[in-house]
Amino acid sequence: MKVKITMQDIADRLNISKNSVSQALSGKDGVSEETRKLIIDAAEEMGYIYSRGRKNTEEDAGTFVILASEFAFSQRNFFGEIYLSIEKEAAKRNKRMVIQSIDKHAADHLILPPILTDQSVDGILILSHITDPYIQAVTETGIPTVLIDHHYPGIQADSILTNNRYAAYLAVQHLIDLGHTQIGFIGNIPFSPSYYERLDGYRLALYQAGIEYNPVWVFDRAKEEMDYVYDAIQGLDTQPTAWFCVNDGFGFFINSVLNKLGYHIPLDVSIVSFDNGQLSRITTPMTTTMDVDLSYFGRKAVEQLFWRIHHPEEPYVEILLRSNLILRESTQQPKA
Template sequence: MRKPTMQRIADQLGISKNSVSLALTGRAGVSKELREKVLEAALEIGYPIEKLKTKTSMKSAHMIGLIAREEIFAENTFFGVINLHIEKEIKSREGHLLLHAVEKESEEKLKLPSFLTEKKVDGLLVLSHLRKEFIQAIIQSGIPVVLVDHHDPNLNVDFVLTDNRKGAYLATIHLIRKGARSVGFIGEISKSPSYRERFEGFLDAMQEEGLSIEDQWVNHHINEQESLLYSYLKSLPSLPDAWFCANDHFGFLITRNLNKLGIRVPEDCSVCGFDDSIFATLSMPKLTTIAINKENFAIRSVVQLYRRMENLEMPFEKTILNVELIERETIFSP
């Protein structure tokens, strides 16, 4: 007689062994209907489920993991706010949140957090950009996962994203409609797919409006160091009418360095940022920017993860959240 195993149940129902395990142990990741089918099949072949069911009844709250690169957890202006709202939303569902900062060496060696390898979490949120190979290793662990503010078309996983391209397009169009006949771009696009999308949105707007893109006014390699930005601006033989910046920190630094060079913002040069972070209000003058509803971003990410935990078989979803232009003081009005 064949031994009653999880693999035998999986083969009988045409599902994965991991789905069988989730169903038998009462963990999230399978629908109620599938869980009942698995239990019925287990009883049919004589698989010992009583002990498992007793263990399941003792489990009440979900344990959710959240991982990101170390520098993301140090960020308290954009991702820090999203992280805070994620924690609030999970607590409102009586869940618990485990955080893990991914070190560079661990990412390169594909060393996953212990709470993943030991199956201590019911679901996982991945905040911002990590190597595709690292995320693929996470997916292969079988834990339900949602990527937050990062995506890759080659990954079979749920994404929750900002409409970066549209936001950059709106910002650039706004600068042009306010009278700018030349617009520059500042941002390190290799740092994040989001920044690359913002650069693409900038290019879309410039092309649509029939404005030429001057190489001297496009710097998509420079990082967020004030001294580097100052040297770059000072080296330019002339300046554009406006700058679109990949984030508010760049906008803050561009505004401050232009002031140091005796160039008035917005009278001589307009500036627009992205994210509506604390840098937008610290800037003098205050920075016009593209706003992201960070609380909604966090809530939608948690909702999607819980949906995935309830049903591992549903199609993967790409959720794109809208953005809004926030007009402040750094764009000239003729």
């Protein structure tokens, strides 16, 4: 079986950085002609396939690819708006966008699409989480890559993220300011690092307010399903006076379940959720939530990708975007 040669293999053989290999093979500035020739000779000898002499500038026409799991692409309300802003911003800069959905088989077996393996794109944007080994395989192509709404310590790429800890802190602080001291949390932290960070923000707000953390009211591996939420809430001996929900989906289910159990929102229980999506606006009453500027997410991702293309040797960065609290009718002071 033929072994696939990567840019990292060439870098290891020549004892240089992978970014230097990428610069040389894509025709960018940043390496000497002597080094470029050495890299090209090694690539050809080792059987590495690449597009000769491609050079990236903002003025050159070219292609960016958006990678995402099938699940992420199905979340049209959230990622659809991000994609539209990416497409619009890329078009302004003379770049064409190509969408590539990654199914479970490809993710599990680290099968990269041909558009990446033949080095025919100038940059990669990855929406949300695929798998960390798959994302690492993508970054090992040497093509400049920016992650959107995902990060992981072992991945060598820039990330554009919501400031989840700070945003969750603000959401829970709002409940505390209203007078709530019995505040529950519901979400599924293994699903995304973002959700884990929101749990951190919840705990930090309680800690700084001197409120004891009650694990009975924390469902951090919850299923985003009505039956699960119903059983979880019904099984509590004592109900909290407020809930912080890791996303609008859980906020919707908490609202529905509490109504079924005879509670009135917000008279008996207040609810705050996250994302300011459609589900936060169709509940009765509408849900107080943290707003994520999805359009800015996309614009910032494209801006960072262009920056990375022209600064391949700079340290990788995580850019945290602020969220704002949208006050609606689902929160008020607790009953005396």
